[in-house]
Amino acid sequence: MSKIHPPFDLLPPLWRGVGITLQLTILAAVLAVLTSFVIGFARLARYRLLRVLATLYVEIFRGTSVLVQLFWVYYVLPFFNLKLTAMQAGILVLGLNYGAYGSEIVRSSILAIPKHQTEAGIALNMTPNQIMARIILPQALLLMLPPFGNLFIELLKGTALVSLITLSDLMFQGTLMRTSTLRSFEVFSLVLILYFLLAYPITLAVRAWEKKLSQGRA
């Protein structure tokens, strides 16, 4: 309560962490999106085995927590001669985990496209692949954007966990500075504010997009 000047001197090391956080977020997001589509389509596949495997994948990743998965990858895999860096482990786990949630978005968005769109494609003698690629998917992609936007924000928040396996992201820098500066209140307030500044613009973008969707098409 005695300090009134803003703790700008704490920013530079935190800022370095922001860079790592963003790097991890974007790379994990790419993997997550790929996984979402692969698993999402697998859950809609004609072959029962594929559907079952995909559902199993989703249940396992959604049923265990990200942190447990991170620890498992970082601490257990070396025993099987597979040693990953913290960044690699982070990208892998976050990508696969959030990909499981993303597959639900892909699946439900595709299912949300009304059946008569498919029927129109059949009437025009298109192949199933053409129908999916030219009619269903373009419409479904628009629907997917808001929930994927929200998932992206969740992913951003999830990157903080990778600090616990020693990745030098924003969270990690914060914990380092706690011990080095003993100014926990300011450090962690800044950390929270920085995360907020990263996430909030995406929230606004998602809301704007949702609004646009409901106006034009309803």
Place this chain on the structure above:
Amino acid sequence: MAGSRPLKRRELSSGVNPPAEKENQTGRPMVKYSHVSKAFGKLKVLRDINLDIEKNEIVAVIGPSGSGKTTLIRMLMTLEKPSSGTIEVDGELLWHERKNGKLVPASEGHLRKVRRKVGMVFQQFNLFPHMKILRNVTEAPLHVLGLPREEAEARAVEMLEKVGLGDKLDAYPAQLSGGQQQRVAIARALVMRPQVMLFDEVTSALDPELVGEVLAVLREIAAEGDMTMIIVTHEMDFAREVADRILFLDGGVIVEEGPPQAIFNNPRHKRTREFLSRFCNSPMTPAAI
């Protein structure tokens, strides 16, 4: 059923109120609208309404949709606030209080006090879906009037039997037909013993074959002769049969008012004639316009 009412000839210009014809202890009207207007944003829904309703009078309000008739009674039930003007119920100001000789907007406590004199039945019934029928009717007596449980239940059972649903005490609203639900809603409002009962198009949401049972209940309440009723309705035959006075509302003003046979057989104003001609005096009620 009580005998038919004596026919009264009255002044037919709007805004002039008929002399008290029924037994009236104090001589003052039960409901009084003075220069009441209501606007929703730019939309003027009611313009300078002046209306006196006598004790135990039965008034039917008719008019095209958008005429403001629902807003008229909703203001009496404190569901809408008048933009200007005052409303009195049994001599007491509803939306205002007199403090130091001046009129100030009423406090929540004052609203609650005067509101007790008014009851309302809605077009969509608005029964409480998570409560059984008996509880729907006892809830307000218990928690608003503070009656002991036996008395609340006795009153509720009596009222439900009166509307013909004494055997449905343990059912949930979803298990009843629309007509039955509306009758429960009437019982729920009556059990509070208000002085004025408002009915907002209470049969408009019902399938045609269920309308009759609800109108029968209304007819019985009217016949007992000791309830002031304001009935917004499209059921012209019913209005003609039951009402002491008809109010025709259009474009937010009372265009014409008078006893039923004057309004229905001899409408003075062009707009009244146009509106009534759509009903063609047929026994079938057209769908809400």
Place this chain on the structure above:
Amino acid sequence: MAPIIVGNTILWDWEYAVQIFPTLLAALKITIGATLLGFALACILGLPLAFGRRSACRPLTLLTGGLVEFVRSTPLLAQLFFIYWGLAEFLGVTMSAFTAGVTGLGIHYAAYLSEVYRAGIDAVPRGQWEAATALGFSALRTWTNIILPQAIPPVLPVMGNYLIGMFKDTPMLSAITVVELLQTAKIIGTRSFRFVEPFTIVGLLFLLLSYLSSLGVARLEARFKRGSA
């Protein structure tokens, strides 16, 4: 049972797994305790937040809205650190790690539950409010007897999902020194230099409990869908 060996590495040591299982189960109790307490706190805190966001008083809606937005946009881990180390220093109080953890979980999920409550309350038809007014119910009675009993049951499945989510978030408490399930596994693993069994068992325990709970939530959802009109 003999350990499962592949090549030069021991894939799974049954004896070791059985040996550490009781310790892990005991730690599970802490995890479950933190979950239940945190969720209770979240349920309670969520209500005033929901009321605040629906109130007629604009500064209040902005304040609670901003608070909810901030909590939902920042990582739970950062919030836990903030509470355990930051707030403690600022207020000059010391709180146990467990208390800080439960508080953090409670506040974080209260923000989410407030949205859930809001959706439930908004779903109650306007006619119910009008009937309550017409019959003269006080504001309090309207909420307790008419609105909330209709608002909450439909959103119970969603609340159940958040409970499961909170359960899976409890490992974060290990970062503020709460010795819950994951931390215990880490301690065991560090001591014996073998992480496979502890972490895999922990993973399976989480999986089993979340899966069973999600079945329970699905049944709750089905029962509600069946019961309503």
